[in-house]
Amino acid sequence: QVQLVESGGGLVQPGGSLSLSCAASGRTLSSYAVGWFRQPPGKEREFVAALSWNGGTTWYADAVKGRFTISGDNAKNTIYLQMNSLKPEETAVYYCAAGSFPIVIRNTQGYRYWGQGTQVTVSS
Secondary structure, eight states: OOEEEEEOOEEEOTTOOEEEEEEEESSOGGGEEEEEEEEOTTSOOEEEEEEETTTTEEEEOTTTTTTEEEEEETTTTEEEEEEOSOOGGGOEEEEEEEEESSOOTTOGGGOOEEOOOEEEEEOO
């Protein structure tokens, strides 16, 4: 079992930055695909970014490429999402998730473990 706890959400102005953290316990994340998803109000959950520690591969949704960065700290068993140039339409609950390979990275169904989510509100 893997327990995931997100933190770092909050209110930020358009164009601002925010950094999210996802701390894992129970098992090391190094053998999993780990990802960030978000769910805007009234919409379905969508892929944001993912990371594979084995090989260091990262994946991003086109909408966040160049503005968001996913990273991990193996020693702390924690993944991060640095979000820059945030837009109002990116207001959502942000979730971290972990799943075993093989996995369809951009699909929620492959991720077995989910955090409780953290609210990010982008507004002036």
